[in-house]
Amino acid sequence: MSKTADHRTHLVLENYIGGKFVPCSRHIDSYDPSTGEVYCKVPDSGTDEVEAAVQAAREAFPDWSARSPAERGQVMNKLADLMEAQLEELAQAESRDQGKTVSSRVSVCVPGKTVMFARTVDVPRAVDNFRFFSSSVLHHTTDCTTMDHLGCVNYTVRSPVGVAGLISPWNLPLYLLTWKIAPAVATGNTVVAKPSEMTSVTAWMMCKLLEEAGFPPGVVNMVFGTGPRAGDALVGHPDVPLVSFTGSTATAQRITERSAPFCKKLSLELGGKNPAIVFSDADLDQAVTTTVRSSFSNQGEICLCTSRIYVERSIYPEFLKRFVAAAREWKTGAPSDPDNNNGALVSREHLEKVRSFVTLARSEGATVLCGEGEDPLLLPQRNTSGYFMRPTVIAGVAESSRVMQDEIFGPVVCVNPFDGEDDAVAKGNGVRYGLAATVWTRDVGRVHRVARRLEAGLVWTNCWLVRDLNLPFGGMKNSGVGREGGRDSYHFFTEVKTITVKH
Numbered sequence: 343m344s345k346t347a348d349h350r351t352h353l354v355l356e357n358y359i360g361g362k363f364v365p366c367s368r369h370i371d372s373y374d375p376s377t378g379e380v381y382c383k384v385p386d387s388g389t390d391e392v393e394a395a396v397q398a399a400r401e402a403f404p405d406w407s408a409r410s411p412a413e414r415g416q417v418m419n420k421l422a423d424l425m426e427a428q429l430e431e432l433a434q435a436e437s438r439d440q441g442k443t444v445s446s447r448v449s450v451c452v453p454g455k456t457v458m459f460a461r462t463v464d465v466p467r468a469v470d471n472f473r474f475f476s477s478s479v480l481h482h483t484t485d486c487t488t489m490d491h492l493g494c495v496n497y498t499v500r501s502p503v504g505v506a507g508l509i510s511p512w513n514l515p516l517y518l519l520t521w522k523i524a525p526a527v528a529t530g531n532t533v534v535a536k537p538s539e540m541t542s543v544t545a546w547m548m549c550k551l552l553e554e555a556g557f558p559p560g561v562v563n564m565v566f567g568t569g570p571r572a573g574d575a576l577v578g579h580p581d582v583p584l585v586s587f588t589g590s591t592a593t594a595q596r597i598t599e600r601s602a603p604f605c606k607k608l609s610l611e612l613g614g615k616n617p618a619i620v621f622s623d624a625d626l627d628q629a630v631t632t633t634v635r636s637s638f639s640n641q642g643e644i645c646l647c648t649s650r651i652y653v654e655r656s657i658y659p660e661f662l663k664r665f666v667a668a669a670r671e672w673k674t675g676a677p678s679d680p681d682n683n684n685g686a687l688v689s690r691e692h693l694e695k696v697r698s699f700v701t702l703a704r705s706e707g708a709t710v711l712c713g714e715g716e717d718p719l720l721l722p723q724r725n726t727s728g729y730f731m732r733p734t735v736i737a738g739v740a741e742s743s744r745v746m747q748d749e750i751f752g753p754v755v756c757v758n759p760f761d762g763e764d765d766a767v768a769k770g771n772g773v774r775y776g777l778a779a780t781v782w783t784r785d786v787g788r789v790h791r792v793a794r795r796l797e798a799g800l801v802w803t804n805c806w807l808v809r810d811l812n813l814p815f816g817g818m819k820n821s822g823v824g825r826e827g828g829r830d831s832y833h834f835f836t837e838v839k840t841i842t843v844k845h
Contacts, residue, residue, distance in 0.1 A: 354383040355542055355566055357391055358549035360398035361559025366391065370539050370568065375441030375686035376677050378727035382439070384542045387567035392534065392575040395563035399505040399532040400581060402560030407502045407530035414528055415476035421555035422472040425465070425548065432468075432516065432544050433460040437677045439543045440515055441686035441729065442640055444678055459640055460677075465544075468520040474811050475524040475831065482832050494844045500836040502530030503607060507582040509573055509597075511589045512538035512688050513643040513751075519545055522586045525831035527561060534563045534582065536573055540688055542566045569593060577601055584835070587611070588645075590749075591820045609824035609834050611816055613749040614645045614777030617770040619760070619792065620661060622654040624782035628804065630661065634668045636780060636806040638733040641684045642696075642753040646778045646800070646807060649750060651757040652769050658759040662737065665757065666711045669733045674753075676725050686729045687752060693729040696752030699745050700734055703756075708739045713753070747773055763792065771797045776818030780806050799825070 356363040366385030374381045385391070406414070425432065437444040437460045444460045486497040506526040510519040519537055526533045537545040549564050565572050573593075577585050578600040584607040587597055594610045601608060618636065620629050636648040653661045677685030687693045700714045710716055713734025721730060731753055739746050739756045746756055760766045770779055779798040783789060793801040799817040802808060809815075812828035826834060 352381055352383050353543065355385060355546045357385050357387060357395070357566055358546070358552075358562070358564040359391070359395045360401075360563065361553060361557075363549070364391075364394070366566075372439070372540060372542065373689065374438055374728075375688055376438070376725050376728040376730075378690065378729065382543060384539050385566040386539075387536075387565045387572040389571075389575045391565050391567070392572060392579060395534040395565045396505055396576075396579050396581050398560035398563055399534050400560075402558055403502075403504060403532045405558060406527070406532055406561050409530070411479045411528065411530075414530065415480065417556040418472045418476035418524065418528060421548075421551055421557070422469045422476075424551040424555055425472075426469050428547070428551075429461070429465050429469075432465045432547060435543045435547060436460040436464050436516060436541075437685065439541045440512060441688055442643075442677060443682055443685045444680075464514055464517045468516040470811075471517075471520040471524040475528040478812070478828055479525075479528040479832060482829065492844070494842055496840060496842045499839050499841060500529075500832070501839065503584045503835060503837055504531060505582050505584075506531045506533045506835065507576045507579070507585040508533055508535040509569075509576070509585070509587045509589065510535065510537050512541040513640065513645070515541035516544040516548065518588055520548075521826070522588075523562060525826070526586070526835050527557075529832060529835040531584070531835055532561050532563075534565060534576060536565050536567065536576055539566060539568050573597075574600065577606075580604055583607065585609075586826070586834070594822070607834065609816075609826055610822045611645070611824075611826070612777075612820060612822040613751070613775055614647075614817065614821055615649050615747070615749055615773045615775040616646060616778045616780070616798070617650045617652060617796075618648045618780040619766045619770055619782065620651065620653045620657070621766075621781075621783040621785070621788065622656045623784045624657075625784065625804070626657065626661065626664065629782040630664045630668055632806050633780070633782075634665065634672060634733075637755040638669065638672050638684060638753045639807075641687050641731070642733075642755075643688065643751055645751075647751075648780060648806070649755060650746060650769075650773075651755055652760045652766055653757065654766070655759040655761055662711070662757055666735050669735050670712050670717060672733045674719060674730055674732050676722055684733070684753065686725075687731060688729070690729055692752070693731060696731060696750055696754060699748070699750050699752075699754060700736070703736045703739055703743070703745045706740065706743055706745070708743075708745070708756075709737045711735045711737055741769065741772055749775065763788065767792060767795045771795075774820040777821035778802070778817070 368386035814825035
């Protein structure tokens with residue numbers, strides 16, 4: 343801990359390089375989104391820190407990659423156990439760092455099942471990532487063919503790539519960071535990770551557990567800082583042959599440009615502008631309840647959240663009435679209050695950006711039915727300077743509007759009618775993104791027709807956010823390049839080699 347000039351005590355993070363915590367001469371203020379106050383100092387790392395981390399990772403690579411998958415898995419499972427033992431501390435830190443609720447009584451995936459974001463989603467999924475990939479890496483097989491007429495046998499082997507550069511976002515900080523670290527180290531790579539400078543605390547806390555778990559120095563290195571300094575140095579480093587990034591499409595373009603001279607392997611999981619399509623034969627109660635969750639969970643700060651809702655015209659008025667009523671019941675306030683569904687948005691700048699889309703919609707003649715500017719938001723005194731925004735529903739937005747086309751990444755959703763299956767698909771596909779979509783209908787034939795026609799990497803029907811980690815995750819169009827999860831992560835974090843033996 344360190345005391346600043348105003349005598350308030352702030353947490354001061356350090357980089358984790360070569361198995362040691364290393365101080366940094368420059369720092370960035372990190373804010374508590376629920377109060378708007380600085381509570382943490384994050385290293386503002388640059389080229390020197392990245393160079394040291396890459397060197398440590400290179401030195402650790404020969405020993406770590408030579409270990410068997412089972413040996414690496416034992417270390418990963420020990421880390422999972424240690425993180426699980428500190429679940430409450432990690433959950434509280436994640437909430438304070440990102441603004442999400444600690445213990446909201448909200449069903450996210452399954453009706454009747456209570457899910458609380460930081461405590462029973464973010465941190466448990468981070469733990470599960472290590473357990474899943476430590477196990478799955480044991481069960482992959484390689485290819486073998488015979489060419490009897492030439493007396494040859496061909497087979498493939500897979501080897502770790504080397505030093506993996508991993509850049510994770512601020513919306514699900516520990517959850518998405520471990521989604522990258524776990525498969526990277528399970529397949530024998532060493533890593534240099536850069537979490538978001540806005541949400542670095544739980545990554546730093548995890549580093550405290552690495553030595554006890556049995557990770558040799560240099561296998562996992564954590565460099566904190568901004569994209570233009572630390573991130574740019576990492577993706578442009580010639581000794582980092584692989585980069586996995588989750589974040590904005592604009593940043594991904596920069597990463598692609600910086601990586602191109604080195605022909606790096608890239609996995610880019612980017613933005614979304616995800617549609618929900620509600621047909622007239624849908625179970626309306628279930629569609630409304632789940633679509634409220636898919637639109638506003640985690641303050642709408644999930645890449646898979648619903649941003650556009652298209653409702654068949656015959657049920658549009660009824661859906662809209664029920665949906666707005668349900669959105670008004672979605673409680674926003676202090677993240678520590680278990681009665682609240684949403685906490686604060688991640689930063690003042692992000693809150694202003696999200697609000698600007700609502701202002702734009704009004705200026706273009708759309709109707710704001712609830713939320714921003716329509717419903718009051720009462721907060722405890724200590725939270726009045728926090729970055730809060732109520733769930734906002736907008737109707738009548740033109741399909742060409744930036745409100746309908748751009749990723750907002752906040753608790754804002756647009757609702758418009760459609761006429762028939764072709765119109766629904768055309769509107770669903772009418773943006774440059776293609777990450778996820780949701781379809782609501784009882785017609786099994788329509789489920790398959792529409793799902794196949796939608797340009798999205800994931801399509802849920804009559805549900806949302808049901809994930810099997812074995813299956814591919816990623817998007818189409820401007821929503822990304824590549825897939826991760828199960829076999830796809832195994833392939834991404836390894837290089838394949840074909841060996842031919844003549845006998």
